[in-house]
Amino acid sequence: MPVNISASSGERNSPASHIRLVVTDMDGTLLTPEKQITPRSIETISALHAAGVPVCLVSSRPPAGIEMYLDAIGLTTPYGALNGASVYNADRSIHTQLTLPPDVISDTLDMCNVHHLDTWLFRGHDWLIKNSAGPYVATEKRVIRQEPVIVDNFAEHMSGIGKVTGSSTDYTMMHDQELEIGRLMEGRASVARSSQWYLDVTPLNANKGYALCKIAEMYSVAPHEVACIGDMNNDLPMFDKAGLAIAMGQTSPEVMAQAHYITASNSQEGWAEAMRTLILPRAVSVEQKQS
CATH class of the missing domain: 3.30.1240.10 (Hypothetical Protein, Haloacid Dehalogenase-like Hydrolase; Chain: A; domain 2)
Incomplete structure (x- = not known):
């Protein structure tokens, strides 16, 4: 279905022209309102994988709430839980963990x-x-x-x-x-x-921007080569770090103003269309970066 993707009216640096890594929110973003992942999104993840661009999940969810989707999506990548307080390796072992006093x-x-x-x-x-x-x-x-x-x-x-x-x-x-x-x-x-x-x-230092940077380090990728996508205030720290930030269409004007682009809502294939329209044309294999 056709989906409108627009540039944000907010003041930001120009979006990155090359993307080697995608970090995505889950609820309200990759997941539909019914907490499902659409076949088109799964196909798009496969297309990103074929282009050499890993897709990593970062969520406010606890780790179990993320891990339940990994096999279904076919992801074997690092992920961040609890808004970035815990970052996990692809084998689900802890990479970094921050705790509250x-x-x-x-x-x-x-x-x-x-x-x-x-x-x-x-x-x-x-x-x-x-x-x-x-x-x-x-x-x-x-x-x-x-x-x-x-x-x-x-x-x-x-x-x-x-x-x-x-x-x-x-x-x-x-x-x-x-x-x-x-x-x-x-x-x-x-x-x-x-x-x-x-x-x-x-x-204090546990937020999605922190998780994005930690995951980028795992791939030897600079934050400005990372694209992120989200829909809530807790996604803004990763908007600040990423080279390309995308807001979902159902989000608030405040979140939209911090993004480079605005896609359709999570009930209208906004995630998949943003990846296909904005990320795949900019994709550069992470393996090429590491070689």
Whole structure:
């Protein structure tokens, strides 16, 4: 189907003319609203592979929520979980891992409690919750196909935490809390919404831009030779690092303004069309770079 791809009206450096690596968000981007990957997207990943351009996933999801798609997509590439707090090798072993200091976790939990956000902790492959009846627990279980570990309190589980997530059905309040908690955590942690209903707090240097750079290092590729694509505020750090940044069509004007190009939505094959229109014509094999 024809898809309109437009240049962003935001002020950015010119997009890269050669791309050797693609780093992509999952929810709202590669995945449809039904959390599926379309046959056209899978074909496009194969075309990128044939051109020598690896496709790597970077998501706010825990590792299990990413790994469940790797075999289906046919990917054997590194990936980043928890907004970049954990970066994994292609064999699913940990490449790098950043964790939150206990005082940051405690302060975040206090702030979430004041505003009645349901809170979760993520450590390695574990998802820790206190309230099994939280408004998005059932949804998350279905999306990542993982059962949470229910704990009586979080005080005994403060070590090794890569992400704290607060959730609420009040989207306006979540927007406001992204700003408020972000200000309070400035210089201590990264704070960004990964959807309208999830607010993620990760280690200060743990964001998708960090993950993009770590994955690029694995391939001996410079960040300006990387293309990225996403739809939410937590994707903006990788927009800042990549040589070519693409926003999905359903995203906010703020995210669009930070991209080089805007593609169609994730319900209209926007991911595949962006790759075929913008990336494949610029593709240069990563093996050529390394040789």
